Amino acid sequence: MEENKLTPRAQLKTYFETGKHPTQNQFSDLIDSLRHKEDVQTKRELVAFVNRMAYIDNAFVYYSANNVGDLEMQIVITSHDEEDQVITIRDSTKVGTIRQFLLGSGPYTITIEKITGGSNLKETEYYSFGYQLGDNYYVRKLFGNNLPVIPDGYDFGELKNYNVPIDIHKEDIQQKINIVNTNIKFINKTEIPIQYRAYSQYWGDKYKTEDSITDHYDVWDFLYIYYNADLRAINQSIQCNVYDADHDTLLTTGILNAGQSQETWWGGQVEKVRNIRIECNYSVDEK
Structure with missing residues:
Protein backbone atom coordinates (compact mmCIF):
# COMPACT_ATOMS: atom_id res chain seq x y z
CA MET A 1 0.00 0.00 0.00
CA GLU A 2 1.30 3.44 -0.93
CA GLU A 3 2.72 5.25 2.10
CA ASN A 4 0.19 7.44 3.98
CA LYS A 5 -2.62 6.26 1.65
CA LEU A 6 -5.18 4.35 3.68
CA THR A 7 -7.59 1.81 2.21
CA PRO A 8 -11.21 2.81 2.95
CA ARG A 9 -13.08 0.72 5.52
CA ALA A 10 -15.71 -0.36 2.97
CA GLN A 11 -13.00 -1.78 0.71
CA LEU A 12 -11.23 -3.57 3.57
CA LYS A 13 -14.49 -5.32 4.47
CA THR A 14 -14.82 -6.73 0.95
CA TYR A 15 -11.56 -8.65 1.42
CA PHE A 16 -13.21 -10.83 4.08
CA GLU A 17 -16.59 -11.55 2.58
CA THR A 18 -17.85 -15.11 2.86
CA GLY A 19 -16.05 -17.45 0.46
CA LYS A 20 -13.20 -15.06 -0.30
CA HIS A 21 -9.54 -15.74 0.50
CA PRO A 22 -7.65 -12.51 1.35
CA THR A 23 -4.25 -12.19 -0.25
CA GLN A 24 -1.00 -11.28 1.47
CA ASN A 25 -1.26 -7.71 0.16
CA GLN A 26 -4.83 -7.41 1.39
CA PHE A 27 -3.78 -8.49 4.88
CA SER A 28 -0.99 -5.92 4.67
CA ASP A 29 -3.56 -3.26 3.72
CA LEU A 30 -5.61 -4.17 6.80
CA ILE A 31 -2.62 -4.05 9.17
CA ASP A 32 -1.36 -0.77 7.73
CA SER A 33 -4.84 0.76 8.17
CA LEU A 34 -4.77 0.08 11.92
CA ARG A 35 -2.82 1.94 14.62
CA HIS A 36 -0.43 -0.13 16.72
CA LYS A 37 -0.09 0.80 20.40
CA GLU A 38 3.65 1.33 19.87
CA ASP A 39 3.15 3.76 16.98
CA VAL A 40 4.29 7.32 17.68
CA GLN A 41 2.05 10.04 16.34
CA THR A 42 3.62 12.69 14.17
CA LYS A 43 3.35 16.36 15.08
CA ARG A 44 0.85 16.80 12.23
CA GLU A 45 -1.35 14.01 13.61
CA LEU A 46 -1.20 15.41 17.13
CA VAL A 47 -2.15 18.92 15.99
CA ALA A 48 -5.05 17.54 13.96
CA PHE A 49 -6.25 15.51 16.95
CA VAL A 50 -6.10 18.50 19.34
CA ASN A 51 -7.95 20.67 16.81
CA ARG A 52 -10.71 18.07 16.58
CA MET A 53 -10.94 17.89 20.39
CA ALA A 54 -11.54 21.65 20.53
CA TYR A 55 -14.98 21.07 18.96
CA ILE A 56 -15.97 18.23 21.31
CA ASP A 57 -17.82 18.98 24.53
CA ASN A 58 -15.12 17.52 26.76
CA ALA A 59 -14.23 18.79 30.20
CA PHE A 60 -10.72 20.09 30.57
CA VAL A 61 -8.33 21.77 32.98
CA TYR A 62 -6.32 24.67 31.63
CA TYR A 63 -3.59 26.36 33.58
CA SER A 64 -0.86 28.97 33.44
CA ALA A 65 2.12 28.83 35.77
CA ASN A 66 4.27 31.90 35.19
CA ASN A 67 7.78 32.35 36.59
CA VAL A 68 7.37 29.65 39.24
CA GLY A 69 10.77 28.03 38.66
CA ASP A 70 10.95 24.45 39.89
CA LEU A 71 7.58 24.59 41.65
CA GLU A 72 5.31 21.71 40.66
CA MET A 73 1.76 20.94 41.76
CA GLN A 74 0.22 17.54 41.17
CA ILE A 75 -3.57 17.46 41.08
CA VAL A 76 -5.79 14.38 40.93
CA ILE A 77 -9.05 14.38 38.98
CA THR A 78 -11.57 11.73 40.01
CA SER A 79 -14.73 10.72 38.17
CA HIS A 80 -17.18 7.89 38.74
CA ASP A 81 -16.40 6.04 35.51
CA GLU A 82 -12.62 6.35 35.00
CA GLU A 83 -9.42 5.76 36.89
CA ASP A 84 -7.93 8.79 38.63
CA GLN A 85 -6.10 11.16 36.31
CA VAL A 86 -2.98 12.94 37.59
CA ILE A 87 -1.95 16.26 36.05
CA THR A 88 1.34 17.95 36.94
CA ILE A 89 1.23 21.73 36.79
CA ARG A 90 4.68 23.17 36.15
CA ASP A 91 6.18 26.38 34.80
CA SER A 92 4.51 27.34 31.51
CA THR A 93 6.11 30.76 31.01
CA LYS A 94 7.50 29.90 27.57
CA VAL A 95 4.46 28.09 26.21
CA GLY A 96 1.56 30.02 27.74
CA THR A 97 -1.68 28.36 28.82
CA ILE A 98 -1.73 24.55 28.93
CA ARG A 99 -4.97 22.66 28.28
CA GLN A 100 -5.48 19.05 29.36
CA PHE A 101 -8.70 17.21 28.64
CA LEU A 102 -10.30 15.11 31.38
CA LEU A 103 -11.15 11.43 31.15
CA GLY A 104 -14.52 10.12 32.21
CA SER A 105 -17.65 12.14 32.82
CA GLY A 106 -18.71 14.55 35.54
CA PRO A 107 -19.18 15.31 38.27
CA TYR A 108 -15.43 15.60 38.87
CA THR A 109 -13.51 15.93 42.12
CA ILE A 110 -10.17 17.73 42.00
CA THR A 111 -7.68 17.52 44.85
CA ILE A 112 -4.03 18.44 45.34
CA GLU A 113 -1.85 15.36 45.67
CA LYS A 114 1.37 17.18 46.50
CA ILE A 115 3.38 20.34 45.88
CA THR A 116 7.15 20.15 45.41
CA GLY A 117 9.95 22.67 44.76
CA GLY A 118 9.37 26.37 44.98
CA SER A 119 12.25 27.41 47.21
CA ASN A 120 13.56 30.26 45.07
CA LEU A 121 11.56 33.10 46.62
CA LYS A 122 12.79 36.46 47.80
CA GLU A 123 11.82 37.60 51.29
CA THR A 124 8.61 39.37 50.23
CA GLU A 125 7.66 37.05 47.36
CA TYR A 126 4.85 34.50 47.52
CA TYR A 127 3.15 32.08 45.19
CA SER A 128 -0.39 33.06 44.28
CA PHE A 129 -2.64 30.09 43.55
CA GLY A 130 -6.17 30.53 42.26
CA TYR A 131 -8.89 28.74 40.32
CA GLN A 132 -12.40 29.44 39.10
CA LEU A 133 -15.20 27.21 40.41
CA GLY A 134 -18.17 28.95 38.80
CA ASP A 135 -19.02 31.70 36.38
CA ASN A 136 -18.83 34.39 39.04
CA TYR A 137 -16.28 33.50 41.65
CA TYR A 138 -12.68 32.45 42.24
CA VAL A 139 -10.85 30.84 45.11
CA ARG A 140 -7.34 32.18 45.80
CA LYS A 141 -4.57 31.64 48.33
CA LEU A 142 -0.94 32.65 48.88
CA PHE A 143 1.81 30.28 49.99
CA GLY A 144 5.58 30.19 50.30
CA ASN A 145 8.20 31.80 52.57
CA ASN A 146 6.59 32.17 56.01
CA LEU A 147 3.15 31.12 54.75
CA PRO A 148 2.33 27.38 54.84
CA VAL A 149 2.09 25.39 51.64
CA ILE A 150 -1.38 24.30 50.57
CA PRO A 151 -1.83 20.87 52.20
CA ASP A 152 -1.93 17.55 50.38
CA GLY A 153 -5.49 16.46 49.80
CA TYR A 154 -6.84 20.01 49.48
CA ASP A 155 -10.25 19.77 47.79
CA PHE A 156 -11.03 22.37 45.13
CA GLY A 157 -14.72 22.30 46.01
CA GLU A 158 -17.91 21.78 44.03
CA LEU A 159 -17.27 22.34 40.32
CA LYS A 160 -19.91 24.42 38.54
CA ASN A 161 -18.16 24.38 35.16
CA TYR A 162 -16.66 21.57 33.13
CA ASN A 163 -13.69 23.74 32.24
CA VAL A 164 -11.53 24.69 35.22
CA PRO A 165 -8.95 27.48 34.88
CA ILE A 166 -6.00 27.35 37.31
CA ASP A 167 -3.44 30.10 37.77
CA ILE A 168 -0.15 30.00 39.69
CA HIS A 169 2.31 32.85 39.58
CA LYS A 170 4.93 34.57 41.69
CA GLU A 171 3.83 37.77 43.43
CA ASP A 172 6.07 40.33 45.16
CA ILE A 173 3.91 41.84 47.93
CA GLN A 174 6.72 44.28 48.89
CA GLN A 175 6.35 43.33 52.54
CA LYS A 176 6.10 40.27 54.75
CA ILE A 177 2.54 39.14 55.42
CA ASN A 178 1.02 36.92 58.10
Missing part, protein backbone atom coordinates in the same frame (compact mmCIF):
# COMPACT_ATOMS: atom_id res chain seq x y z
CA ILE A 179 -2.16 34.93 58.49
CA VAL A 180 -5.03 36.20 60.64
CA ASN A 181 -8.06 34.12 61.57
CA THR A 182 -11.71 35.05 61.80
CA ASN A 183 -14.16 32.55 63.25
CA ILE A 184 -17.45 32.44 61.34
CA LYS A 185 -20.58 30.91 62.85
CA PHE A 186 -23.39 30.41 60.34
CA ILE A 187 -27.06 30.11 61.37
CA ASN A 188 -29.75 29.60 58.72
CA LYS A 189 -33.23 29.98 60.25
CA THR A 190 -35.05 29.37 56.95
CA GLU A 191 -35.96 26.23 55.01
CA ILE A 192 -34.09 27.51 51.95
CA PRO A 193 -30.58 26.10 51.37
CA ILE A 194 -28.14 29.02 51.72
CA GLN A 195 -24.37 28.95 51.35
CA TYR A 196 -21.95 31.69 52.34
CA ARG A 197 -18.37 32.49 51.47
CA ALA A 198 -15.75 34.98 52.65
CA TYR A 199 -13.34 36.77 50.32
CA SER A 200 -10.42 39.15 50.76
CA GLN A 201 -7.35 40.39 48.87
CA TYR A 202 -5.33 37.41 47.56
CA TRP A 203 -7.60 35.11 49.56
CA GLY A 204 -10.97 33.53 48.93
CA ASP A 205 -12.81 30.57 50.37
CA LYS A 206 -15.31 28.09 48.91
CA TYR A 207 -19.05 28.29 49.54
CA LYS A 208 -20.02 26.56 52.79
CA THR A 209 -22.96 25.86 55.05
CA GLU A 210 -20.96 24.91 58.13
CA ASP A 211 -19.01 27.09 60.56
CA SER A 212 -15.50 27.95 59.40
CA ILE A 213 -12.26 29.74 60.23
CA THR A 214 -10.58 32.01 57.70
CA ASP A 215 -6.84 32.18 57.09
CA HIS A 216 -6.66 35.52 55.27
CA TYR A 217 -3.81 38.05 55.59
CA ASP A 218 -3.05 40.83 58.04
CA VAL A 219 -2.17 43.38 55.34
CA TRP A 220 -5.75 43.11 54.09
CA ASP A 221 -7.67 42.41 57.28
CA PHE A 222 -11.17 42.67 55.85
CA LEU A 223 -13.73 40.19 54.56
CA TYR A 224 -16.36 40.48 51.85
CA ILE A 225 -19.35 38.22 52.48
CA TYR A 226 -21.35 36.59 49.68
CA TYR A 227 -24.30 34.19 49.60
CA ASN A 228 -25.48 31.56 47.16
CA ALA A 229 -29.22 30.80 47.20
CA ASP A 230 -32.16 30.06 44.92
CA LEU A 231 -35.29 31.96 45.97
CA ARG A 232 -37.26 31.53 42.73
CA ALA A 233 -39.81 29.26 44.40
CA ILE A 234 -40.68 31.59 47.29
CA ASN A 235 -42.30 35.02 47.55
CA GLN A 236 -40.52 36.17 50.68
CA SER A 237 -37.05 37.71 50.75
CA ILE A 238 -34.36 36.62 53.19
CA GLN A 239 -32.18 38.91 55.30
CA CYS A 240 -28.73 37.77 56.40
CA ASN A 241 -27.23 39.80 59.25
CA VAL A 242 -23.55 39.70 60.16
CA TYR A 243 -22.75 40.38 63.84
CA ASP A 244 -19.58 40.97 65.81
CA ALA A 245 -19.99 37.89 67.99
CA ASP A 246 -17.79 39.27 70.78
CA HIS A 247 -19.93 42.38 71.26
CA ASP A 248 -23.21 41.18 69.70
CA THR A 249 -23.36 44.25 67.45
CA LEU A 250 -24.72 44.32 63.91
CA LEU A 251 -21.97 44.90 61.32
CA THR A 252 -23.68 44.56 57.94
CA THR A 253 -26.80 43.17 56.27
CA GLY A 254 -27.41 41.36 52.99
CA ILE A 255 -30.83 40.99 51.32
CA LEU A 256 -31.65 37.94 49.19
CA ASN A 257 -34.60 38.92 47.03
CA ALA A 258 -37.64 36.66 46.61
CA GLY A 259 -38.16 35.18 43.17
CA GLN A 260 -34.48 35.36 42.23
CA SER A 261 -31.51 33.02 42.14
CA GLN A 262 -27.91 34.18 42.37
CA GLU A 263 -24.53 32.68 43.05
CA THR A 264 -23.11 35.90 44.45
CA TRP A 265 -25.62 37.76 46.61
CA TRP A 266 -23.75 40.67 48.21
CA GLY A 267 -23.62 40.40 51.99
CA GLY A 268 -21.45 43.36 52.98
CA GLN A 269 -17.95 43.91 54.35
CA VAL A 270 -16.43 43.52 57.82
CA GLU A 271 -13.01 44.74 58.98
CA LYS A 272 -10.59 43.61 61.68
CA VAL A 273 -12.98 41.36 63.53
CA ARG A 274 -12.01 37.96 64.91
CA ASN A 275 -15.43 36.43 65.58
CA ILE A 276 -18.54 36.95 63.49
CA ARG A 277 -21.97 35.37 63.46
CA ILE A 278 -24.14 35.21 60.35
CA GLU A 279 -27.90 34.80 60.87
CA CYS A 280 -30.25 34.36 57.91
CA ASN A 281 -34.01 34.67 58.39
CA TYR A 282 -37.07 35.68 56.41
CA SER A 283 -37.27 39.43 56.04
CA VAL A 284 -39.70 41.04 58.50
CA ASP A 285 -40.29 43.91 56.05
CA GLU A 286 -42.07 41.69 53.53
CA LYS A 287 -45.78 42.46 53.18
